[in-house]
Amino acid sequence: MTTGQAAQLLVAEVTYRKDYTEDIFVLRLKTNHPYAFKAGQYCTLGIGEVERAYSIVSAPDEKEIELIIELVHNGEMTPLMHKLKVGDKMSCRPRAKGIFTLDEKLKNHVMLATVTGVAPYISILRYYNTHPKEGHNFYVFYGGSYADELVYHKEFSDMAMKMPNLKYFATISRPTEERNKGWNGYKGRVNVLADLTVPSWQLDAKTTMFYACGHPGMIENVKEKFKARGYQVKEERFWKE
Ligand SMILES: Cc1cc2nc3c(=O)[nH]c(=O)nc-3n(C[C@H](O)[C@H](O)[C@H](O)COP(=O)(O)OP(=O)(O)OC[C@H]3O[C@@H](n4cnc5c(N)ncnc54)[C@H](O)[C@@H]3O)c2cc1C
Structure with missing residues (x-):
């Protein structure tokens, strides 16, 4: 600098x-x-x-x-x-950067996050809630190893109650560990859950954007699975493996 x-x-x-x-x-x-x-x-x-x-x-x-x-x-x-x-x-630094923003031209937005990778989706959905537009559907998949890492779980759950156009899925990948006792949501990796869930909705690839943020392994898997089906995937990789 x-x-x-x-x-x-x-x-x-x-x-x-x-x-x-x-x-x-x-x-x-x-x-x-x-x-x-x-x-x-x-x-x-x-x-x-x-x-x-x-x-x-x-x-x-x-x-x-x-x-x-x-x-x-x-x-x-x-x-x-x-x-x-x-x-x-x-x-x-005085200027914010990045193109991991909502592609408003498209109708369906499938958002996958691991732990801290949730940040841009909260920003996008908080803003969308106070500046609502017509015709967008959101599908958020939020995963971590432990339930207590899902810091914005309640905020998403509350949003999903109010937004008929938001489907929200939270999952933990280490369900048998004592720290996760009491979790009664989905279990397994977030990309696996999305892979099992999204295809049944038959979202049109031309009007759908996938967003993957956080763990580089999750991002690679989402690209591999969904690009092969013709979907566009935007990524924000927090670190290199
Ligand atoms: C666009 C962008 C947005 C980001 N947003 C966030 C965010 O919202 N919250 C956040 O916590 N981080 C975020 N990061 C990551 C952040 O920039 C740092 O890389 C991270 O905080 C680690 O910094 P460090 O200096 O402590 O570790 P470094 O000295 O940079 O890294 C040490 C080692 O750990 C690896 N590493 C880095 N991060 C992780 C991780 N989370 N888990 C496992 N290994 C890791 C590195 O690859 C390296 O091998 C973002 C990165 C990018 C590029």
Whole structure:
């Protein structure tokens, strides 16, 4: 980054933090200048010299940037973020980026997420709810190893009660573990669940977009399965395997 670019960095102050598991936490940030983005885009945050991309959970007209972060124990950035408290500051590049946004021209939107990969879908659906349009159907598949990692499960469940055009499926891949005791939803990997479920709806490939966000293995599997059936697949890959 040049000095000129560095001068334009925003200051993003932590206003809220909630830990959901030992590794998964939600932050809200307030920037010192207005920060514009489209639902589904990501911001680039920094602490010292380290910068990483984070998909934005909040809708564009919310006052703060909401994020869901997974601590990567051998990582550079997330151990620093995991130490953040309310009042601490990060840098934020002034422009949001990304094309993992809603393709409004299409009718059907099948969205698959693993754990933190849920961020862009919450942003898209929060925004859609306050700026509703006609003729879109949403099918959200949200998966993790453990139920307590599904931070936005209640928000999606509540949305699905109110939105007749939203079908919502949550699944956990380690159902026999003690930590998942009491889970009475779907079991297995999110891509497998989608593969078993979506074909029965016979969605027309010409009017349907698949979105896959999070774990690179899940993304590869979705592309392999659904591109072969003629569907378009948009992806947001959080890391390389
Ligand atoms: C467009 C985009 C949006 C993103 N949005 C989010 C988000 O909303 N929330 C979020 O937590 N992360 C998100 N990420 C990932 C984020 O940018 C960092 O890569 C991640 O937080 C790890 O950073 P780190 O510096 O701690 O680890 P690094 O030092 O970058 O990585 C250490 C090692 O861990 C691997 N790794 C990185 N992330 C993971 C992971 N989650 N699980 C397992 N292995 C991993 C890396 O490939 C590397 O081998 C996004 C990435 C991209 C490209």
